[in-house]
Amino acid sequence: MAAGQKRGRSARALGPSPSLRALAPGGGAAPRPPDDRPVLRLAVSKGALAIELGEPFALGPLRVTELVVRLPGIRFPVDLSGGVARFRHRRGELARLAVEARATDLTAWVAPRLRGLLGDGAPQLLIAPIEAGALVALRAGEAALAFDVAVAPGERALRLMPERARGVGLEAPPHALALRALALMADDHGRLVEGAVVLERAVEQIVRRLLPAAGARAPAVAGVRWAAIASEAGRFRVEGAQGEAPPALHDRALRALEAAELAGAADRAALEGDLDEARRLYLAALERAPRHPEISSRLAWLDLVIGDRAEGALSTVVEAMPAVDAGLLGGALLEAVGDRDGAFSALTRAAHAEPYGPLAALAWLRAAALTDAIDVRLDALDLGVARAPGLEALRWARLEARLDVADARGALADAEHLEAAARGAEARHAVWRRAAEAYLARGHVADARALFERALRYAPESPEAVAGLARSLRAAGEGRRALDLLARARALIARGRGESAPVRALDLELARGLAELVDDRPAAVARVRGIPPEAPEALEARLLEGRWCAELGDLGGASVALGRLRDAVELALHGRAADEAGPGRGSRRAPAFDDPAAVAAMLAEAAEIEERGRGDLLAAQRHLGLALRLRPRDPGILAAFRRISGELAPPPAAAARPAPRVPAAAERIEVHVDVPRRRTAPPGPVEIAPAPAVPAPEVAAPATPAPVDRGQVEDMPTFAGSAIEGSATSTDPGAYVPPSVTLAEGQAPLARAFGMDDELLADRLADRLRADPTDHGVAMALADVLARIGRDLDLLALLSARMEEGDEAARQEVAPRRRDVLARLAAAARREGRDAEAELYEMLLHGEPT
Numbered sequence: 001m002a003a004g005q006k007r008g009r010s011a012r013a014l015g016p017s018p019s020l021r022a023l024a025p026g027g028g029a030a031p032r033p034p035d036d037r038p039v040l041r042l043a044v045s046k047g048a049l050a051i052e053l054g055e056p057f058a059l060g061p062l063r064v065t066e067l068v069v070r071l072p073g074i075r076f077p078v079d080l081s082g083g084v085a086r087f088r089h090r091r092g093e094l095a096r097l098a099v100e101a102r103a104t105d106l107t108a109w110v111a112p113r114l115r116g117l118l119g120d121g122a123p124q125l126l127i128a129p130i131e132a133g134a135l136v137a138l139r140a141g142e143a144a145l146a147f148d149v150a151v152a153p154g155e156r157a158l159r160l161m162p163e164r165a166r167g168v169g170l171e172a173p174p175h176a177l178a179l180r181a182l183a184l185m186a187d188d189h190g191r192l193v194e195g196a197v198v199l200e201r202a203v204e205q206i207v208r209r210l211l212p213a214a215g216a217r218a219p220a221v222a223g224v225r226w227a228a229i230a231s232e233a234g235r236f237r238v239e240g241a242q243g244e245a246p247p248a249l250h251d252r253a254l255r256a257l258e259a260a261e262l263a264g265a266a267d268r269a270a271l272e273g274d275l276d277e278a279r280r281l282y283l284a285a286l287e288r289a290p291r292h293p294e295i296s297s298r299l300a301w302l303d304l305v306i307g308d309r310a311e312g313a314l315s316t317v318v319e320a321m322p323a324v325d326a327g328l329l330g331g332a333l334l335e336a337v338g339d340r341d342g343a344f345s346a347l348t349r350a351a352h353a354e355p356y357g358p359l360a361a362l363a364w365l366r367a368a369a370l371t372d373a374i375d376v377r378l379d380a381l382d383l384g385v386a387r388a389p390g391l392e393a394l395r396w397a398r399l400e401a402r403l404d405v406a407d408a409r410g411a412l413a414d415a416e417h418l419e420a421a422a423r424g425a426e427a428r429h430a431v432w433r434r435a436a437e438a439y440l441a442r443g444h445v446a447d448a449r450a451l452f453e454r455a456l457r458y459a460p461e462s463p464e465a466v467a468g469l470a471r472s473l474r475a476a477g478e479g480r481r482a483l484d485l486l487a488r489a490r491a492l493i494a495r496g497r498g499e500s501a502p503v504r505a506l507d508l509e510l511a512r513g514l515a516e517l518v519d520d521r522p523a524a525v526a527r528v529r530g531i532p533p534e535a536p537e538a539l540e541a542r543l544l545e546g547r548w549c550a551e552l553g554d555l556g557g558a559s560v561a562l563g564r565l566r567d568a569v570e571l572a573l574h575g576r577a578a579d580e581a582g583p584g585r586g587s588r589r590a591p592a593f594d595d596p597a598a599v600a601a602m603l604a605e606a607a608e609i610e611e612r613g614r615g616d617l618l619a620a621q622r623h624l625g626l627a628l629r630l631r632p633r634d635p636g637i638l639a640a641f642r643r644i645s646g647e648l649a650p651p652p653a654a655a656a657r658p659a660p661r662v663p664a665a666a667e668r669i670e671v672h673v674d675v676p677r678r679r680t681a682p683p684g685p686v687e688i689a690p691a692p693a694v695p696a697p698e699v700a701a702p703a704t705p706a707p708v709d710r711g712q713v714e715d716m717p718t719f720a721g722s723a724i725e726g727s728a729t730s731t732d733p734g735a736y737v738p739p740s741v742t743l744a745e746g747q748a749p750l751a752r753a754f755g756m757d758d759e760l761l762a763d764r765l766a767d768r769l770r771a772d773p774t775d776h777g778v779a780m781a782l783a784d785v786l787a788r789i790g791r792d793l794d795l796l797a798l799l800s801a802r803m804e805e806g807d808e809a810a811r812q813e814v815a816p817r818r819r820d821v822l823a824r825l826a827a828a829a830r831r832e833g834r835d836a837e838a839e840l841y842e843m844l845l846h847g848e849p850t
Contacts, residue, residue: 038064038214040084049074051084051092051216059209061109066098066239067210069219088216093242094207094224100237103127113184117177118143118170126356129231132250136162136181137356142393143169144359147178150256153226153238153247158199160190161256163294165301166328166350168362173278173301176270183271192271194264196256202226203240259294266298275302296320300329310336324349328363335370344370351383361388365397377401390421399435403442411439415451429458433465440472448472463492467506479517486510504535511544521548525557533840539568543602550613559614562606564837566626566793569599571840573629574800596630603627604637607644617644622793629801645763758789776802776810783817792828795821819848 039054053067069092080086111125119140126137130148137146147165151158160182165174182197183190190199203226208218225244230237249257260267266281282299286292296316303313314333317323323330324346331346344367351363364384368377381398388394399414415435422428436451452469459465470485490506511527514520525548528541535541542565549558607623610616624641631637765782769775779802786795799818803811822845829838 036213038210040211040214040216042080042084042087043068048072049078049087050095051087053210057210059206061105062099062101062206064097064099064206064210066096067094067207068096069093069207069211069216070095084214084216088214091217092219094203094219094221096239096241097203097206097224098237098239099206100235103129103234103236106236110185113187114138114181117181117184118145124358128355129234129236131231132229132252134231134236135355136178137359138181139358141169142362142365143167144356144362145170145174145177145181146354146356146359147174147181148252149182150250150253151229151238152196152249152253152257153228154198155225156201156203156221156240158202158226158238159193159196159257160186160199161196161253161260163252163256163259165298166359168328168359168366170305173270173275173298173305175267175298175301176278179267179271192268195260195267196264255294259292262289262292263295263298270298270302275306278302291320293320297326297329300326300333304329304332304336327353328359331363331366335366340370343367348380351387357387358391361385361391361394365391365394368397368401374401374405378405389417392418392421396434400438403438403444408439408444408447411435412447425458429455429462429465432458433462433468436465436468436472440468440475443475445472445475449476461492463489463502466492467502467509471509474513479513483510483513483517486513504531504537507531508537508541508544511541515544515548521552524548525552533564533568533836539565539572539599539602542568543606546606546609550609555614558609559616559619560834562609562623563619565602565606566623567837567840569603569626569630570797570800571844573804574844576804597634600627600631600634600637603630604640607640611644617648620644621648622797625794626797629797648763758785761785762789762791773801773805776806780813787817787821792821792825796825815848819845822848 038057040051041054043050043052049071051069051071053064056063056065058064071087071090071092074087074090106127107125110127111122114125115122117123117140118138121140123138123140126135128135128137133148133150135146136149138144145165145167147162150161150163152161153159162175162178162182165178167174167177170177179192179195179197183192186197186199189202189205190197192198203221203224204218207221211218223242224240225246226238226240227244228238228247228249230239263282263285266278266285269275269278269281279299279302282295282302285295286299289295296319300313300316303309303316310333314323314337317326317330317333323334324342326333326346327350328347331343331350334340334343334346347363347367347370351360351367354360354363361384364380364387368380368384371377371380378398378401381394381401384391384394385398395414395418399411399418402408402411402414412435415431418431418435419428422431432451432455436448436455439445439451440448449469449472452465452472455465456462456469466485467489470482470489473479473485474482486506486509490503490510493502493506507527507530511524514527515524525545528545528548531537531541542561546558546561546565549555549561603623604627607620607627610623611620621641621644624637624644627634627637628641762782762785765778765785769778769782772778779798783795783798786792786798796818799814799821802814803818806814822841826838826841826845829835829841
C-alpha cells in the first residue's frame with residue numbers, strides 16, 4: 001500500500017502534473033480525444049432522403065469536409081426515429097464530396113516516405129499551393145530539388161504532372177527525381193501513366209474508407225466528376241459532384257498534359273535509370289515538337305548529369321531559349337564550358353526568380369564562388385543568407401569571406417548564429433573549432449585564441465582544439481607555452497587513438513618548435529626520425545632531419561636523411577604509376593603527395609645542402625634531376641642542374657692531330673647503339689679537300705683529315721655536324737654520339753670509340769634523352785652505361801620513368817632490369833646498415849610484376 005494512502009481509497013496515478021500557469025477549466029479535465037468514427041446524420045434535400053457527414057473527418061493527411069449520399073427509392077412519409085442506423089444497410093448514390101488538405105499536414109505525412117531520395121535521412125520538405133497545382137521542394141545538406149505539380153482532374157481520377165524540375169547538387173536528372181518523389185508520395189494509391197502519376201478511383205477510395213467506418217454501406221459513385229482544384233493560403237481543396245461538367249483546365253495543366261504525352265516514354269526510361277534510352281526518346285520527342293522548352297530542358301539536364309556533354313547540352317538549350325534565361329540549368333552549363341560571367345548572370349537571375357528559399361540560397365552560393373571580386377561575392381552571400389538564414393554552408397562561406405576583408409566582428413556574428421543553430425556540446429565545439437581555424441588561417445591570432453578557448457569550454461580534452469590553441473599562441477609569440485600545449489595535444493591523441501596520423505603531424509610541429517624556439521636540434525631530429533616512411537609528413541620530416549643534421553655538423557647523417565628523401569620520392573612516383581596501371585600494385589609504404597611543386601622545392605634544398613655542406617655534386621645532381629621530373633620547366637631548378645652538370649663535366653682536352661684514316665679493311669665489324677639513326681642534315685656526297693702540307697704544332701686545333709678518294713668516303717658512315725675521328729682520348733663535351741659507327745676489328749670499346757669515357761657518354765645520352773623523352777632506344781643505351789659504371793640510383797630513376805611512361809612492350813623489357821637494380825640497392829643498403837632503406841627497396845621489389 002502506498003505510504004500515506006487511506007484505506008478504501010485508490011492511489012493517485014503517476015503521470016505529468018498539471019501546470020500551475022495553465023490550469024484547464026473544469027478541474028483540469030483532459031480534452032475529449034477525437035472520435036475515430038465519422039459522424040453521420042440524416043437530411044432531407046429536394047424531396048429526397050440523404051445521409052450527410054456531420055463534421056469533418058480526417059483520412060490521413062486529408063480532411064473530408066462534405067459528403068452527401070442520396071437514398072433513392074424511399075417514399076414519404078417515412079419513420080426517421082431510428083436515425084442513420086435505420087438506413088445504413090441501404091446503398092445510396094454519392095451526390096457530393098469535398099476534400100481539403102493543409103500543406104503542413106501533407107508535409108508531415110509525406111516527408112518520411114521520401115527518406116533516401118536526396119540523402120540518407122528524410123529531406124527538409126515544403127509543399128505550397130500555387131495556381132492550379134502545388135510547389136514541392138526538398139533539401140538535404142547542399143542538395144536541393146524543386147518542381148511544380150500541375151493537377152488535372154479527370155472523371156474520377158486526379159492526374160499529377162511534374163514540370164519545371166530544377167535543382168542543385170543532384171546525382172540524377174531533376175525530372176526523374178520529381179517523378180520518383182510523386183510516386184513515393186502517392187504510394188499504392190497511384191500509378192505512373194506516361195509522364196504523370198495518376199490517382200485512380202480517388203472518389204471510390206475515399207468513400208470506401210469513410211462510410212464503412214461509420215457502419216454504413218459505400219455508395220455508388222457513377223457519374224461523379226472532380227471539379228477544378230482550388231488553392232488558398234496553406235490549403236488545397238477539391239470538390240466532386242454527380243453530373244458535374246468537365247472542368248476547364250488551367251494553361252499550366254494543359255501544357256503539362258501535352259508534355260507528358262510527348263515525352264512520357266522518355267520520362268519512364270529516365271526514372272528507371274536507362275539514361276541512354278531516355279536520351280534517344282527525348283530526341284525523338286524534339287523531332288515531333290521542335291524547340292519545346294520543357295523537353296529541351298529535360299534533355300539538357302540529362303546530358304549535364306551524365307557528364308562531359310556540356311557543349312551539346314548547351315546547344316540544346318540555346319535552341320529553345322537564351323542560356324542566361326534557363327535558370328539553374330543555364331548557369332551550370334555555362335560554368336561547365338568556362339563562361340563564368342554568363343554563369344554568374346544566369347545563377348543570379350535564377351536565384352531572384354526562385355520561390356523556394358533554400359534552393360535560391362544555394363544558387364547565390366554558387367554564384368558567389370564564380371566571382372573573384374570580394375565585394376560582389378559578399379553581396380551574393382548576403383542575399384543568400386537572407387533567403388535561407390539556417391543554411392550552414394552559406395553561413396560558413398560568408399564567415400570566411402568576411403574574414404578575407406578583415407571583418408572579424410561580422411564573422412563572429414555568423415559563428416554565433418551557427419552555434420545557436422547547433423544542438424549539443426559536440427556540435428557547438430565543432431562550430432567554434434572550425435571558426436577558430438578560419439580566424440587563425442587568416443592571421444587573426446588574438447581572436448583565434450579566444451575562439452579556441454570557447455571550443456575547449458565544450459570539449460576540454462579535445463586534442464584538435466588544444467593543438468589549435470597552441471598554434472595561435474605560437475603565432476602570437478608565446479612559443480614556449482605553445483610547445484607545452486602541443487605536447488599535451490600529442491599525449492591526448494596518443495591516449496585516445498594510438499600512433500595515428502595526427503600524432504605524426506604534431507611530432508613535426510613539436511620538432512619545429514624545438515629547433516626554432518629552444519634551439520634543441522638533437523631532440524628535434526629524434527622527433528622527426530620517429531615519423532615512419534609511409535606517413536604523409538615523411539618527406540618533410542626527412543628534409544628537416546637532413547637540414548638540422550647539417551647544422552649540427554653531422555654531414556653523414558644529413559646525407560643519409562636526404563638520400564631517404566630522394567628514395568621516398570622515387571617510391572611515391574613509382575607507386576602512383578603502379579596505381580594507374582592497376583589497383584593494388586603500388587607500394588603501401590610509399591608516402592603520397594599532392595603538391596609536386598613543394599616536393600621539388602624540398603629536393604632543390606636537399607641538393608643545396610649536399611653541394612654546400614658536403615661538396616657532393618653528384619648527389620646534388622641526382623636530387624635536382626628528380627626535382628626536374630616533378631617540375632620540368634622550373635627555371636631555378638633547371639639553372640641549378642645545368643650549373644652542377646657543367647661543374648661535373650671534365651674540361652675539354654686539346655685534341656692531337658688525327659692519324660691518317662686507315663682505308664676500309666676487308667675484315668671489319670659494325671657496332672650499333674640500339675637507337676633510331678638521326679641526321680641533322682640531309683645526306684649527300686662528301687667533298688673533303690686535301691690537307692695543306694704544313695706540319696701541325698704540338699698543341700693545335702683539329703686539322704683537316706688527309707685526302708681520301710670518293711669510294712673510301714662513301715663506304716664510311718656520315719655524321720652531320722661533326723666528324724668523329726679515331727681518337728681514343730678526346731673528351732669534348734660537345735662530341736656527337738652517333739647511332740652507329742664502323743670500327744676496325746680490335747679497336748677500343750664502345751665509349752672510347754666515341755671519343756669519351758663512360759661517365760661522359762652517360763651525360764651525353766642523358767642530354768639526348770631529355771631532348772626526346774620518348775626515345776626508348778636511347779633510354780636503354782643509357783641504362784646499359786649506368787649499370788656499367790655502378791650508378792644504381794640514377795638507373796632506378798631512369799627505369800622507373802620508363803615503366804611509368806612507356807608502353808606495355810617497354811615495361812616488359814624494363815621490368816627485369818628494374819628488379820635487378822632494386823635487388824642490388826637493397827643488398828648494398830643492408831651491407832651499410834641502412835635497414836629502413838633496404839626494407840623500402842625490398843618491399844618495392846616484392847611488389848614488382850613477375
